[in-house]
Amino acid sequence: MSNVLIQQYLNNLQDLRKVSGTNRESVVREAFKDLLKGWARSHDLVFVPEYEITTPAGDRRYVDGALLHALRMPFGYWEAKDEKDDLEAEIEHKLRRGYPSDNIIFEDSTQALLIQNKREVMRCPVDEVTSLEKLLSLFFAYERQEIAEFRTAVEQFKSDLPEVLKALREMIERAYTDNAVFHAAAGKFLKQAQETINPGLTEADVREILIQHILTEEIFSLVFPATSYHEDNNIARELYRLEQTFFTGNTKHQTLRALEPYYVAIRRSAAQIGSHHEKQTFLKVVYENFYKVYNPKAADRLGVVYTPNEIVRFMVESADWLCEQHFGRNLIDKDVEILDPAAGTGTFICELLEHFRGQPAKLKHKYLEELHANEVAILPYYVANMNIEATYAAISNEYLEYPNLCFVDTLDNVAGLRKYAGHVDDLFGSVSEENIERIKRQNRRKISVIIGNPPYNANQANENDNNKNREYPDIDKRIKDTYIKASTAQKTKLYDMYARFFRWASDRIAENGVVAFISNRSFIDSRTFDGFRDVVTREFNEIQIVDLGGDVRANPKLSGTKHNVFGIQTGVAIGFLVKHKSPSPSGRGAGGEGICRIFYSRRPEFETAEEKLAWLSKARLGEIESSEIRPNAKHNWLNLTDNDFDTLIPVATKAAKAAKKPAQEKAIFKTYSFGVVTNRDDWVYDESRDDLIEKVHLLIDAYNADRKRLAKITDVAKIAETLDETIKWTRAVKHDLRNGVQYEFNSQRIRIALYRPFVRRLLYFSPELNEMRNLMPQFFGDEIARSNHSIILTDPTSQKPFMTLASDCCPDMHVVGAAAGGLVVPFSVDDADNITDWASKQFRDHYKSFPPPSLQPSPASGRESKTKAQVLDREAIFHYVYAVLHDPIYREKYALNLKREFPRIPFYADFWQWADWAGN
Numbered sequence: 001m002s003n004v005l006i007q008q009y010l011n012n013l014q015d016l017r018k019v020s021g022t023n024r025e026s027v028v029r030e031a032f033k034d035l036l037k038g039w040a041r042s043h044d045l046v047f048v049p050e051y052e053i054t055t056p057a058g059d060r061r062y063v064d065g066a067l068l069h070a071l072r073m074p075f076g077y078w079e080a081k082d083e084k085d086d087l088e089a090e091i092e093h094k095l096r097r098g099y100p101s102d103n104i105i106f107e108d109s110t111q112a113l114l115i116q117n118k119r120e121v122m123r124c125p126v127d128e129v130t131s132l133e134k135l136l137s138l139f140f141a142y143e144r145q146e147i148a149e150f151r152t153a154v155e156q157f158k159s160d161l162p163e164v165l166k167a168l169r170e171m172i173e174r175a176y177t178d179n180a181v182f183h184a185a186a187g188k189f190l191k192q193a194q195e196t197i198n199p200g201l202t203e204a205d206v207r208e209i210l211i212q213h214i215l216t217e218e219i220f221s222l223v224f225p226a227t228s229y230h231e232d233n234n235i236a237r238e239l240y241r242l243e244q245t246f247f248t249g250n251t252k253h254q255t256l257r258a259l260e261p262y263y264v265a266i267r268r269s270a271a272q273i274g275s276h277h278e279k280q281t282f283l284k285v286v287y288e289n290f291y292k293v294y295n296p297k298a299a300d301r302l303g304v305v306y307t308p309n310e311i312v313r314f315m316v317e318s319a320d321w322l323c324e325q326h327f328g329r330n331l332i333d334k335d336v337e338i339l340d341p342a343a344g345t346g347t348f349i350c351e352l353l354e355h356f357r358g359q360p361a362k363l364k365h366k367y368l369e370e371l372h373a374n375e376v377a378i379l380p381y382y383v384a385n386m387n388i389e390a391t392y393a394a395i396s397n398e399y400l401e402y403p404n405l406c407f408v409d410t411l412d413n414v415a416g417l418r419k420y421a422g423h424v425d426d427l428f429g430s431v432s433e434e435n436i437e438r439i440k441r442q443n444r445r446k447i448s449v450i451i452g453n454p455p456y457n458a459n460q461a462n463e464n465d466n467n468k469n470r471e472y473p474d475i476d477k478r479i480k481d482t483y484i485k486a487s488t489a490q491k492t493k494l495y496d497m498y499a500r501f502f503r504w505a506s507d508r509i510a511e512n513g514v515v516a517f518i519s520n521r522s523f524i525d526s527r528t529f530d531g532f533r534d535v536v537t538r539e540f541n542e543i544q545i546v547d548l549g550g551d552v553r554a555n556p557k558l559s560g561t562k563h564n565v566f567g568i569q570t571g572v573a574i575g576f577l578v579k580h581k582s583p584s585p586s587g588r589g590a591g592g593e594g595i596c597r598i599f600y601s602r603r604p605e606f607e608t609a610e611e612k613l614a615w616l617s618k619a620r621l622g623e624i625e626s627s628e629i630r631p632n633a634k635h636n637w638l639n640l641t642d643n644d645f646d647t648l649i650p651v652a653t654k655a656a657k658a659a660k661k662p663a664q665e666k667a668i669f670k671t672y673s674f675g676v677v678t679n680r681d682d683w684v685y686d687e688s689r690d691d692l693i694e695k696v697h698l699l700i701d702a703y704n705a706d707r708k709r710l711a712k713i714t715d716v717a718k719i720a721e722t723l724d725e726t727i728k729w730t731r732a733v734k735h736d737l738r739n740g741v742q743y744e745f746n747s748q749r750i751r752i753a754l755y756r757p758f759v760r761r762l763l764y765f766s767p768e769l770n771e772m773r774n775l776m777p778q779f780f781g782d783e784i785a786r787s788n789h790s791i792i793l794t795d796p797t798s799q800k801p802f803m804t805l806a807s808d809c810c811p812d813m814h815v816v817g818a819a820a821g822g823l824v825v826p827f828s829v830d831d832a833d834n835i836t837d838w839a840s841k842q843f844r845d846h847y848k849s850f851p852p853p854s855l856q857p858s859p860a861s862g863r864e865s866k867t868k869a870q871v872l873d874r875e876a877i878f879h880y881v882y883a884v885l886h887d888p889i890y891r892e893k894y895a896l897n898l899k900r901e902f903p904r905i906p907f908y909a910d911f912w913q914w915a916d917w918a919g920n
Contacts, residue, residue, distance in 0.1 A: 002039070002136070006129050009035035013109060013126070028109045029080035032126075033065060035136075036078055036105075037610070040067050043140055045075055047610075055098025063099060069147060073272055073282065076103035076139055083108045091115075103142045105135075114139055146269045153265035158293050160258040165294075167255055168214065172207045175246040182245040189242055208295075209378045213239040214247065215259070216290070216379055220386045222267040223283045235381065235407045235435060280387050281309070284345045287383045306344065307453045308565060310613040311518055311574070312351045318576060318621035319449055319516045320355070322544070325622070326580050327512055331355070332362045336370065337445045339508075340452040341410040341501060343373035346384030348452050350391040357395045367392055368403060372442050376409040406438045411472040411500055416443030417507040450509055451516040454501035475500050478507065487531030488634070488654060488901070489797045494528065496520070502532070506539055511581045515540075521547055521573035524600075525638045527797040527900040534635040536577060537596040544576040544621060547602040548612055555605065565609045576621070598637060601626040636900065645897045648904035649842055651793075651881060652825055656836065668839040668881060668905075672825045673775035674795070675813040676753070676765070680728035684764040685755060685812075692750060696764045700743045702727045707737055730771045743768050751785040754792075754811040757803075765810065772813075779826040780810040788826050791882050793903065795821035802898040804885045827878050835874040843877055846907045879918035880911055887914075 012031040020027045037047045051066035051074075065078040077100050081090045091106050091113065101118045113123040114135050121138055124131035175182040190206045213236070247255075266286060273279050284306040320331045329336055331352065340348045349371060356363040373388070375381040385405055393399045406413075476495055483494050483503065498519040505515045523529045524547060536543065550564030551571025560569045601624050603612055629637045649668060650656070656667035678684050683699050686692035702724050710723075723729055736743075746766070753763035765785075767773060780786055787808045794803050798820035805815075807824075815822040828834050884890055884905045891898065908914055 002133050003129060005035055005038045006132055006136075008038070010127060010129075023083050023109065025080050025082040025085075025108070029064065032078070032080060032107055032109070032112075036065065036067065039136060039140060045069065051077070053098075053100060057098060059098060061098060063104075073144070073147060073269055073278075074100070075144070075147075076105070076142060078105045078107070081106060081108040083110050087111065087113065102144070103139065105139055116142060144272070146265070146272050150265040150269045153261045154289065157259060157262040160262075161293060164215075164256065164258055165211065168211050169207060171246070171251075171255070172210065176203065179246050182242070185242050185245050189238065210239060210242060212294070212379045213382075214243060214252070215256070215294070216287075216382060218256075218263050219266060219283070219286060219290075220382065222263060223270045223279055223286070224386060224390050235378070236385075239378075280345075280347075280350060280391065281306075283383060283387065284347070287345060287379060291379060307347050307518065308613055309347070309351065310617040311565065312347050313355075314616045314619060314621075315451060315516050315518065315574060316348070316351050316355050318544070318574075319451055319514050321620070321622050322514050322542075322576055322578055323449065326514075326542070326578055331449065332359055332366060334362075334365065334370075336448045337372065337510075338366075338370060338449045338451065339372040339374070339442070339447045341374050341450060341505065341508075342452050342454045343375040343384045343405065344380050344453065346373065346387040346405075349373050349384070349388050353388070353391050353395060360396060363392075364396065364400075368400065370445075372404045372406070372445070372447070374406045374408050374410045374413070374442075376407075378407075381405070381407055404438060404442065406442060407435050408439050411475050411504055413439065413443070414474045414504075415439075416445075416447075417504070446510045447508055448510055448513045449516070450505040450513070452501075453518050455497040471495075472500060475504055479503050482535045483529075483532040485531065486534040486635075487528070489528045489530060494532065499523075499529075499532065502536075506536070506577070509579060511579065513579055515577040515579075516575070518572065518574045521549070521551060521571035523575070524573055525636070525900075530635045530900075533631065533637060537598070537631065537635070540577045540579050540596055542576075542578040543596060543598045544578075544626070545598070545600045546574040546621075546624070547600065548572045548574065549603055549605055549607070550609070550612075558606070562608055563606065565612050567609070598629040598631070599626040600629050600637070634901070639896045639899075641894075641896045643893060643897070645894050645904055648906050649839070651885075651903045651905060652823075653902060662837055665836040666838050668835060668877065669825050670834050670836050671775065671829060672823050673779065674772075675792070675811040675815055675822045675824050676763070676770050676774065676776045677772040677813045678763075678769070679730045679771035680769065681755075681812075683728055684766070684769050685753070685761045687761055689750065689762055692762050692764060693745075693747070696769070697745055699727050699769065700745055703733065703737070703743050707740060707742065710737065732771055733768070736768060741768070746783070748783050751780075752809050754807045754809055754815055756812070756815055757805055760809070763810065763812075774813075775829070776810045776824070778830050779824060779828075785809070786831075788828055789878065790824050790826040791878075791885070792816065793823045793825065793885075795823050796898070796900045796902060797821070802891065802895070804882070806882055827875070833874055835877055839877065840874060843907075843911075847911055876911075876915040876919070880915040881905060883914035883918035884908065886918075 009031050012034060013028060016028050016031055017023060022028075033047070033049070040047050045067040046069075048066050048068055049064065050062050053061050053063060053066075053074075055061055063077045064080045067075045067077075069075055079094060079099065081087055085108060087106065087108050094106075095101055101115050103116050104114075106113045106115070107126065109126065111123060111125050112132060112135055114121045116138070122131075122135050124135055126132055176186065177183075186203070186206055190201065190203060193206065193209070194201050217236075270279065270282060273282055288306060316331070323336065324330055331338060332355075338352065340346075343349065352371060353363065353367065356366060373384065375384055385402060388402045388405065389399065392402065479494050479499060483499065487494070498517070502515070502517065502519075502523075505517070509515055523532055524545060548565055549571055550558060550560065550566075550568075552558045552560045552564070552569040554571065558564070561567045564570075565572055603615065607615075630640075631637055632640050651667065652669045652672045653667045656665045656669070657671045659665045659670075680699075683695050684692070686695065706724050749765045750762055751765050752760055753765070755761040755763075764770075765773070765776075765782075779790065780788055790807050790811070792805050792807055792811055792815060794800050794816045796802075798817075800817045800820035803816055807815075811822055811824055813821050826834050885903060890906070894904075897904075
């Protein structure tokens with residue numbers, strides 16, 4: 001692979017010289033840059049052009065490129081020179097000016113020279129492939145001692161942390177029992193934390209908050225020495241007081257001694273980082289890795305991943321531009337109040353401070369009065385506070401406590417929302433009096449800009465993880481009354497965390513303001529979000545979308561690590577929502593009363609994450625080429641169709657399913673349902689009856705054993721911690737456990753089911769051990785299986801392509817694919833006809849003289865000649881629907897419609913042929 005990269009480099013170098021007609025460094029150096037970037041990918045290094053360094057004398061210098069570890073520690077450097085320059089003299093000059101000499105390549109497109117540890121290691125002509133390969137191999141084989149020590153320490157940390165955690169937890173448990181002072185202080189802390197963070201917090205949560213404080217207080221002083229963060233910060237002070245009630249003398253040192261190599265490695269690594277900006281990034285990565293080892297469940301639930309600085313900077317600059325365009329003001333101006341509702345490590349607030357650095361007087365006022373942030377988890381709260389205060393100090397040469405970071409769950413803090421129907425004010429207490437005053441002060445402010453990266457997590461992958469997102473009654477009700485009420489989707493995941501933050505921000509933002517979020521891109525084109533799209537176009541005047549793509553589930557040819565800016569499977573988009581009560585100074589958004597203008601731009605499908613970030617680093621929202629979207633009546637923004645789909649006859653609809661009277665059932669089928677959802681396929685599906693019986697017996701026996709053992713435990717949290725995790729727990733089974741429901745095996749519940757297309761398996765069809773059976777008992781029988789013809793369709797809210805198949809037995813919900821739902825449309829329900837009278841009339845009215853004599857079956861066929869009434873009976877209609885859904889011309893014409901809504905079908909003249917084909 002290395003030879004291939006070098007050959008590509010030489011080809012690119014030749015092309016650049018030929019096309020440009022010059023050997024200037026600024027032109028030809030691009031070839032060597034691409035060579036380094038390509039080689040760096042295989043070493044998990046990040047290439048950063050024009051990298052800023054601070055010399056030993058404190059001066060700023062810029063090397064042409066640097067390769068950084070994920071920790072943002074420099075690995076090596078590159079400096080390009082013009083081939084007309086005296087390379088020896090240039091190197092000597094650069095090194096005298098303080099350029100690094102531990103691992104750096106100098107090249108002038110004719111020769112390359114490698115310096116390591118202040119001495120020349122090798123030089124060679126760039127067109128000697130073997131020699132250049134050796135030079136680059138030496139360059140990439142270099143390893144800083146600090147990085148090697150850090151990697152070793154991290155591995156040791158993973159091994160030692162469980163024992164340290166165990167010791168700390170036992171120590172705190174003893175303190176609850178034996179230390180009256182600690183017990184009282186912890187009780188007070190818990191009561192206050194329940195009011196400000198989460199009413200469901202327990203003593204176990206206080207313990208974890210305290211442990212995080214104990215484990216991480218050392219880290220901040222190592223990365224940012226000579227700071228008094230833990231003495232100055234309001235929440236840290238409360239935790240210190242709590243800690244000091246039991247963690248005295250040499251106890252702390254002895255307890256944490258096993259983690260000392262980790263702290264030492266952090267100290268040595270941080271010492272190698274010169275700039276404050278890179279120290280921030282280093283701390284964020286340390287925090288991210290720490291959290292994933294310490295508490296992987298919380299890391300997943302809270303979306304612990306930092307936002308690349310290129311994205312943050314683009315969003316800050318774009319929000320500033322939008323404020324100027326719409327309101328004639330900038331973010332730095334007085335009375336423009338800014339809030340990050342999910343601060344994480346403080347990236348957005350820090351970038352705002354950097355954005356304001358040129359106006360120091362206004363910066364101080366903004367920092368102290370109009371720059372707000374919320375965080376709910378103690379560890380990122382610490383990191384954010386440190387980053388923000390250290391950033392301000394680095395810019396202003398003055399340390400001031402950041403007074404506007406609140407330790408609060410934003411989605412619970414509804415006191416500051418604009419008044420909406422049914423709203424009741426609710427204000428929380430706090431972990432400290434100072435924190436409660438911060439929350440009150442923030443809630444009194446009129447917020448002009450809400451900006452940030454809300455958590456993405458929607459659902460836990462495994463119920464055994466006990467890692468559900470909590471409920472937020474006020475915000476969830478608002479979602480139900482707005483986004484969901486306006487939606488036509490059958491199933492919704494609109495209680496996603498990022499949807500909640502959109503709803504909260506929409507209610508919190510002032511009448512003139514901007515919401516800027518980077519989030520899951522589903523809101524752009526998912527049918528689940530059709531109601532969301534409807535509502536935001538009524539609540540806002542302008543929407544700007546920068547679609548970064550990277551949706552691996554929609555396009556399996558993509559790679560999350562390669563094409564997604566967060567290295568995840570879910571597509572990502574940046575959305576800017578602008579609200580103004582009067583026409584903007586620039587005329588933007590002036591689409592007329594009640595009209596929202598929507599501007600959309602999309603990055604190329606196969607653009608890499610690195611390329612997207614490079615583009616964002618230079619992009620300006622006002623200069624991006626975008627198209628204006630004009631939503632259709634169904635609130636679709638993309639892939640708008642121009643056909644007669646709406647005039648066709650609906651196969652099934654939400655309205656027909658909910659209809660109370662036959663006259664309202666205006667669809668071919670009265671009802672439909674998702675297939676069975678077991679949430680424990682490995683336990684209740686099998687190809688062998690004996691194996692299935694054995695597994696179900698094990699499952700039931702384990703459940704009943706836990707039911708008896710835990711019958712006297714009333715603390716739900718403790719029940720969850722002590723469950724037998726060798727079996728599969730789900731929400732419904734946990735509910736039965738709490739209610740003391742006994743399970744019994746019933747062999748009659750074993751039946752044939754359609755697990756995947758053309759794959760049948762035996763299923764234990766049980767109301768207890770199937771999480772959701774939906775309407776499958778009515779379609780296919782409950783205790784006794786019943787054959788029933790049905791049509792299975794891909795749920796249009798999923799991201800799978802449209803498909804349809806037939807079945808006469810109960811299908812699994814994911815029969816059409818693991819990431820999609822299968823909708824079941826049966827011929828009958830509880831042995832009653834599922835085809836509506838309305839549909840029968842539509843067919844009879846349309847086919848008045850059908851079938852023509854030419855299509856009447858002849859006596860020789862062995863079949864009786866069919867009358868019009870017989871041809872158009874309900875069974876024939878069922879077969880006709882199934883046949884039309886397979887018509888390639890129909891599917892091609894209506895492909896976009898079928899991707900996001902229930903099928904509608906046309907009346908074909910050759911009804912009999914279609915129905916006869918499907919029926920046979």
